[in-house]
Structures are given as structure tokens and as C-alpha cells.
Amino acid sequence: MGHLTYEESKSKAYKVITILGLITIGEVLFALLGKGYLVEGIHFPELLIAGMMILMSIVKAYLIVYEFMHMKYEVPGMVKSVLLPLGLLVWAIIAFIMEGNYWKNSRSGIQDKNQAEIETVVKPRVQSTQTKQLDHKQTGH
Amino acid sequence: MADTMTHHTDHGTDHHDHGGDEKLWDGGKQPFKASYGKLMMWYFLLSDAFTFAGFLIAYGTLRMSMPTWPIPDFVFSAFPWFTGTLHHKPLLFVTLMTFVLLFSSFTMVRAVQEGHRENKQGVVFWMVLTIIGGIGFLSCQAWEWTTLIKAEHVSVTKNPFSAHTEHGRYLAGDGHEIKAGDTFQPGDSYLIHKHDGEWGNLPYEVLDADGKNMMDDSGNKLVKNQAFGPKAFGALFFFITGFHGFHVLSGVIFLIIICINSATGLYVKRRNGYEMVEKIGLYWHFVDLVWVFVFLVFYLI
Numbered sequence: 001m002g003h004l005t006y007e008e009s010k011s012k013a014y015k016v017i018t019i020l021g022l023i024t025i026g027e028v029l030f031a032l033l034g035k036g037y038l039v040e041g042i043h044f045p046e047l048l049i050a051g052m053m054i055l056m057s058i059v060k061a062y063l064i065v066y067e068f069m070h071m072k073y074e075v076p077g078m079v080k081s082v083l084l085p086l087g088l089l090v091w092a093i094i095a096f097i098m099e100g101n102y103w104k105n106s107r108s109g110i111q112d113k114n115q116a117e118i119e120t121v122v123k124p125r126v127q128s129t130q131t132k133q134l135d136h137k138q139t140g141h
Numbered sequence: 142m143a144d145t146m147t148h149h150t151d152h153g154t155d156h157h158d159h160g161g162d163e164k165l166w167d168g169g170k171q172p173f174k175a176s177y178g179k180l181m182m183w184y185f186l187l188s189d190a191f192t193f194a195g196f197l198i199a200y201g202t203l204r205m206s207m208p209t210w211p212i213p214d215f216v217f218s219a220f221p222w223f224t225g226t227l228h229h230k231p232l233l234f235v236t237l238m239t240f241v242l243l244f245s246s247f248t249m250v251r252a253v254q255e256g257h258r259e260n261k262q263g264v265v266f267w268m269v270l271t272i273i274g275g276i277g278f279l280s281c282q283a284w285e286w287t288t289l290i291k292a293e294h295v296s297v298t299k300n301p302f303s304a305h306t307e308h309g310r311y312l313a314g315d316g317h318e319i320k321a322g323d324t325f326q327p328g329d330s331y332l333i334h335k336h337d338g339e340w341g342n343l344p345y346e347v348l349d350a351d352g353k354n355m356m357d358d359s360g361n362k363l364v365k366n367q368a369f370g371p372k373a374f375g376a377l378f379f380f381i382t383g384f385h386g387f388h389v390l391s392g393v394i395f396l397i398i399i400c401i402n403s404a405t406g407l408y409v410k411r412r413n414g415y416e417m418v419e420k421i422g423l424y425w426h427f428v429d430l431v432w433v434f435v436f437l438v439f440y441l442i
Contacts, residue, residue: 006258013254017247024243028236031441035214037231050442057437061430068250068426078173082183089194096198100205108208 016067020060027056182420186427189388193431196381197438203373211302211370213440215330219288235440238281239432242389245274246429253422256415261403264415268400271425275393282386286379294335295375301333301340303370308348312364315341324348331367343367378439385435388428395421 004012030052034044066072071079173180204210214231227233248270255263289295295302305325314320315334325331325345334341347355347363355363399421402408408415 006254009254010251013247013250017243017250020243021240024236024239027441028232032231035231037214053437053441057433057441060433064246064426064430064433068246068429069423074175075173078175078180078183081173082187085187086190089191089198092194093198093201096202097205100202103202103206104208107206 012067016063020063023056023060027053030056176416178416178420179423182423186423189427190431193381193384193434196377196384197434200377200381200438203371203377207371207373209304209306209371211300211374212304212328212330213442215304215332216289216293216302217285217440219285219292221284232440234281234285235436238278238285239436241274241277241281242429242432245271245278246426248274249422249425253415253419256403256408256418259409259412259414261406261409264403264408264418265400268396268403268418272393272396272400275389275396275425279386279389279393282382282389286382289378293332295378297376297379298372300370300372300374301335302374303331303368305329305331308350308352309345309365310348312344312346313342315343319343324352333367333369382435382439385428385431388431392421392425392428396425 029038031049032038033042034049034052036043071082171177175183217235218229218231218233220227220230220234248267252264252267252271255267293301304327306327308324308326310324311319311321314323319331331343333343344364344366347365349355357363399417403415403418408417
């Protein structure tokens with residue numbers, strides 16, 4: 001709904017879809033460039049790539065919600081009642097990502113300990129029969 | 142917009158949102174100056190956003206918890222056309238899918254705008270384009286799934302894709318351009334193939350960073366067999382993109398129903414600015430919005 005005339009909102013729609021398309025192309029090009037697919041030898045730090053991707057996605061989300069879904073033209077109370085609850089997700093994302101990282105560290109800690117125990121207790125039998133066979137094949141050739 | 146006074150009595154739930162004094166909701170006043178239907182669509186979308194957020198956060202958590210994870214640029218690199226030049230180029234096909242959905246979101250905006258000025262033909266024309274976009278997106282997804290399941294044998298319980306965690310040299314060749322004697326580094330991708338229904342082996346010698354063979358305790362070369370990738374990958378991919386695809390599918394069905402209703406002139410009688418089109422529009426943009434984040438989480442990062 002809104003305060004724009006038909007012609008105004010029509011040209012706005014064309015403008016917004018153009019921006020959305022350009023951001024998407026920008027995202028893909030940045031991802032490919034950062035991961036070294038476009039120019040040989042260029043790599044961006046992972047954190048920079050992830051940060052840029054998240055930033056551009058949030059801009060896209062803003063444009064879709066505020067322009068395409070007309071959130072910009074709703075009364076402030078309604079905007080808040082829809083958008084504020086989403087703020088809870090900020091902590092959910094941070095907490096769960098930290099938790100995942102903790103699992104990884106615990107897992108590798110357990111693996112290291114298991115490895116250490118195998119080395120001290122059953123040292124002579126550490127090589128499995130399967131790898132022996134493969135080794136045999138390799139030297140036979 | 143035209144006078145709406147006479148049209149509310151016949152449609153209990155389809156109130157116009159520019160009401161004056163008339164009794165629209167039971168309280169006699171519209172909260173947030175929005176109709177009941179639109180407001181409830183917003184709150185449904187809010188709850189749906191939490192559902193999708195839960196899924197994507199689960200993906201992020203499990204991905205973080207693994208020492209290695211399939212690299213999307215390698216996994217999602219198939220392309221159906223021009224296979225000679227465009228096959229195994231990262232992100233190409235999924236970018237196409239993104240554009241199909243973005244464009245259908247745009248045509249939906251145009252349908253809603255035509256609705257505001259009570260232009261039936263305009264509404265139907267742009268809605269048909271939106272439906273074509275939705276079906277196009279679903280077809281792309283069907284092709285992507287088929288490739289993953291049939292050609293690459295990913296399933297909800299088995300994931301042959303992953304990335305190496307150590308240096309090594311392959312002892313045997315396999316598909317996907319692996320040759321015996323090829324070396325690899327941590328972070329390089331691999332795919333375990335199936336041959337005649339049997340999983341192939343990918344034996345390799347473990348190397349140190351300088352390219353020398355690592356030895357085991359008895360002084361032999363250390364040889365390992367490549368393990369499958371994290372199991373959760375397949376389940377998460379099929380479940381999350383499947384849930385999104387299900388949203389697209391139900392969106393397409395509702396778009397078709399509302400498009401037919403528009404064409405038969407049902408909303409002309411209501412003369413409420415095609416509010417039904419506006420409501421399905423909100424849903425359709427939300428589906429596009431979710432895809433922005435699925436695209437981000439699964440393919441870009």
C-alpha cells in the first residue's frame with residue numbers, strides 16, 4: 001500500500017530488482033574471486049569472504065522485506081512486532097556456532113587421547129591387515 | 142481506491158485495509174492499520190522464519206563441529222547444458238536458480254501493483270509469469286537433486302563428498318579426474334565413486350608437508366583408505382532444500398488457485414485491491430527471502 005503512485009511504485013520495482021540482481025552477481029563474483037577461481041594466486045581470508053557474503057545477503061533481505069513486501073509502508077508498531085522477535089536469532093546463531101566449535105575441539109581432544117593410548121598399549125599391532133595388503137600390492141608393482 | 146463500504150458484508154475475512162468508521166474487526170478498529178489476513182500472514186511468516194533459522198543454525202553448528210566438510214564449489218558444480226564448457230564450474234547453476242526465483246519475485250510485485258489499480262488483465266499476466274518462474278525453479282531443483290542422488294550417490298545416510306585433512310598421494314585412480322600418483326593437500330575436495338553398485342576404494346599414501354612419505358611404526362609407508370564425508374551433510378542438504386522446495390511447491394499451487402480466481406473475476410467483485418494477490422505475494426517474497434539465506438549458507442560460504 002502506500003504513498004506512491006502507480007508509476008512511482010512501478011519504477012521503484014524495476015530499480016529494486018536491478019539492485020538485487022547486481023548484488024547477487026557481486027556476491028558470486030566476490031566468492032569466486034576470494035576462493036581463487038578467477039585470478040590465479042589471489043585468496044581472501046575466509047572470514048572476509050564470509051563477512052562480505054553475510055553483509056550482502058542482509059542488504060538483499062532488507063530490500064525484499066522493505067520494498068517487495070512493503071514493510072517500509074506499514075505502521076511502526078507492526079514493523080516492530082514482526083522484526084524485533086527476529087533479534088533473538090542473533091544470540092542463537094552465536095551460541096550454536098560456539099557450541100559447534102566446542103564439539104570439534106572436544107572430538108579432536110578425544111582422538112588425540114585415543115591415539116596416545118593405542119601407541120603405548122598395542123604398539124606392535126597398530127598396522128591393520130588391510131593397509132598391509134595395500135602396501136604389498138604397491139611394492140609388488 | 143474505490144469505496145469499499147458495501148463489500149465487507151459478504152466476505153467475513155476479506156476486509157479492506159483502508160477502512161473508515163465501519164466495524165472491521167470485532168473491536169471496531171484495525172490493529173496496525175492492516176487487514177486481519179495480511180497481519181496473520183506476517184505472523185505466519187515470522188514463525189516460519191524461526192523454523193528455517195532453526196534448520197540453518199543446525200547446519201552451521203554441525204558444520205562447525207566437524208574437522209572437515211564438503212566444499213560447496215566442488216559439490217554443486219554440475220550444469221545441465223553446454224557440459225563441455227560449463228560443467229564443473231562452481232556456483233553457475235545455483236546462481237541461475239537464484240535469478241529465476243528473484244525474477245519471479247519481481248513479477249509478483251508487478252501483479253500486486255496491477256491489483257492495486259484493479260487491472261485484472263495485468264494481475265493475471267504477471268501472476269502467470271510468476272507461476273512459470275516458480276515451476277522453473279522447482280525444475281532446476283529437481284535436476285540438482287537427481288544429479289546428486291543418481292550420479293554422485295549422496296543420500297540422507299551416506300555422503301561420498303568431503304575435503305582432505307592431510308597431504309597425500311593417490312595409489313589408484315577414480316572418476317572425477319583422480320589419477321594414481323596425484324597428490325593432494327588439506328582442503329582439496331574428493332568424491333568417492335560407486336562402480337557397478339559397489340563403492341570404490343580410494344587408497345592413498347600419507348605425505349608430510351614437504352611431500353615425503355609418512356612411515357608407520359614398522360617402517361612401512363603409511364597407507365590409508367579415504368573415508369566417507371560427514372554423514373550429516375546429505376541429510377541436512379536434502380531436508381533443508383527440500384523444505385524450501387516444498388514451500389515453493391505449495392506457493393505455486395496457491396498462485397495457480399489465486400490466478401484462476403483473478404481471471405474469473407472473483408476479486409473484481411470484492412473490489413478490495415486484489416488483497417488475496419497481496420497476501421500470496423507476501424508468502425512468495427518470503428520464499429525468495431529464505432532462498433537468499435539458503436544460498437548464503439549452503440553455496441556461498
